[in-house]
Every structure is written in structure tokens, then in C-alpha cells.
């Protein structure tokens with residue numbers, strides 16, 4: 001199976017053209033391919049397929065084999081992959097995902113690609129849409145949340161996939177490998193959740209670390225950074241545009257007046273290959 005290895009700020013993916021390659025069972029293949037010792041090594045497997053309602057369908061599988069609704073960093077990589085492999089001549093590309101239609105735009109200056117800007121759609125704030133247990137019509141902004149006897153205050157929302165955001169004074173004090181999985185698999189999140197810890201630097205800068213649903217600690221999370229901006233605005237900590245500083249680098253996020261979230265950042269192809277197993 002021919003593949004390409006891409007990353008967005010170190011959040012890395014194996015991208016496969018499912019219109020040409022025989023992938024087999026996606027869940028099993030994701031587990032095997034993402035293994036960093038016995039496989040290629042990645043946070044996720046992305047399979048591109050035809051779509052009736054968009055330019056392409058994008059299916060995303062986490063390294064634990066679970067299928068994700070959406071993936072912000074992969075969206076930027078897929079846009080460049082499609083354009084640079086002549087699978088499209090469009091620079092604004094619609095992608096059909098489980099979270100709806102997501103639209104990345106390749107931004108060129110003097111013929112050189114400078115960034116990829118993604119319309120991530122609208123945040124969903126109601127518990128029923130996250131999903132988070134409780135009144136489905138209610139929002140979950142700065143609410144108490146008990147984790148093994150300790151009370152955290154969380155803000156939870158969906159960017160097509162679930163996010164649980166916690167604000168801390170010093171991000172270096174967060175023991176992510178311990179607390180991450182406890183919140184990811186918490187009973188109140190019936191579809192589990194991505195977990196983001198945020199330290200507000202100023203009204204235009206957020207430092208974030210992430211424990212991803214189905215993937216663990218990653219260098220960056222595009223949907224997570226988008227959710228982080230929304231949570232920071234809702235809690236009055238930042239304005240509607242901010243740089244989110246992740247372990248792998250910076251994403252620029254904007255919550256526009258049309259209620260859409262726009263995320264801009266890089267996408268890098270590292271290598272291509274043929275997967276033999």
C-alpha cells in the first residue's frame with residue numbers, strides 16, 4: 001500500500017489514497033500502520049475516498065484504531081497532498097467528514113504556499129452535541145467536574161469531535177500522562193473526549209498541551225486548538241483571535257463573526273513509501 005507521511009506541527013499522519021490503494025480493514029490497518037515500532041509510526045491514518053457531496057471524503061483513524069469525526073491538522077496536510085499530487089487543481093477544497101463539510105484553503109503569495117487556512121465550521125456548545133452527560137440543551141462552561149475525588153473546572157464543547165478544556169496557572173505542573181486518560185475515558189463523556197490544558201499568556205496568546213482521544217499526548221491538535229480559543233473567549237480570557245502555542249508549534253485561530261472557526265498553520269510532507277504488511 002503506497003502512502004505518504006505528513007505532519008501538522010508534529011501531529012503526524014499516514015495519508016493513503018483510498019481511491020487507488022487497497023487498505024483493508026481501516027481500524028486494524030490504523031493500529032498496525034500507526035505503531036511506532038512495528039509499523040510506519042503516526043498519530044493517525046487518513047484515508048481519502050470519493051464523495052457525493054464534497055470534492056473528497058476524508059476518514060480519520062486514531063492510532064488506537066478508533067475512527068475520529070474530524071482532524072484539524074490532518075485537514076491541512078490533506079489539502080496540500082491533494083493539490084500537490086494533482087488530485088485536484090482547486091486551492092479551496094471541500095472535505096466530507098463525519099463532522100460535516102470542512103474546507104481548507106491553500107494560501108499562496110508570489111506563487112509560494114505560505115499557509116493553509118481551514119474553515120473548521122461552527123463550535124457546538126450544547127451537552128447533547130458534545131456529547132457530555134446532563135441536560136442536552138445546556139452548555140458546559142466552567143463547570144465543576146469530579147475526577148477520582150479531585151474537582152476540576154472544565155469547559156466542554158465540540159468541534160465535530162468532543163473536547164474537555166481545563167485552565168491552569170502553569171502548564172508545566174500538569175501531569176498529562178496521568179490525568180489525560182482519566183478524563184478521556186470519564187463516564188460523563190459517552191464517546192470519550194480529547195483533553196486540553198490551557199495556560200493563558202495574554203489576550204492573544206494561549207499555551208496548550210493535549211491528551212487526544214484515541215492517540216494520547218500529541219504535539220498538536222487542530223480541533224483542540226480551535227476548541228481552546230472558543231473556551232477562552234467564553235470564559236473572558238482572550239479576544240476572538242489568538243495564537244495557540246502547542247508543543248509542536250503555533251496555530252493561529254480566529255472565531256469569526258459568522259460563528260465559524262478559522263485555523264491557519266503549516267503542513268509538511270516528510271516521506272513517501274510502500275507499506276508491505
Ligand SMILES: N[C@H](CCC[C@H](N)C(=O)O)C(=O)O
Nearest residue numbers: 068071072073161221222223
Ligand atoms: N484524536 C481526535 C482526532 C484527531 C484530532 C486532532 N489530531 C486534530 O488535529 O484535530 C479525536 O478522536 O477526536
